[in-house]
Amino acid sequence: MEPNEIYEDSKKKGLSARLIADASNVTNHSVSKVIRIGRKNKRIAETIAKLIEKPFTDTFS
Numbered sequence: 001m002e003p004n005e006i007y008e009d010s011k012k013k014g015l016s017a018r019l020i021a022d023a024s025n026v027t028n029h030s031v032s033k034v035i036r037i038g039r040k041n042k043r044i045a046e047t048i049a050k051l052i053e054k055p056f057t058d059t060f061s
Helices: 003-012 017-024 028-037 042-051
Strands: none
Touching: 003 028, 003 042, 017 028, 017 042, 028 042
């Protein structure tokens, strides 16, 4: 998925970078970086995919 699609899916689920960051115990910046760059941090990427209810491989391919 493109970063804008991940942000849109997050928004539809009522999620923000802050909520995802809190769920991952990381900073908002780390979450944004993973969304923009891809799976640099697999743990955060897996949390994002789980929270937006999309398969990891589809979200970060």
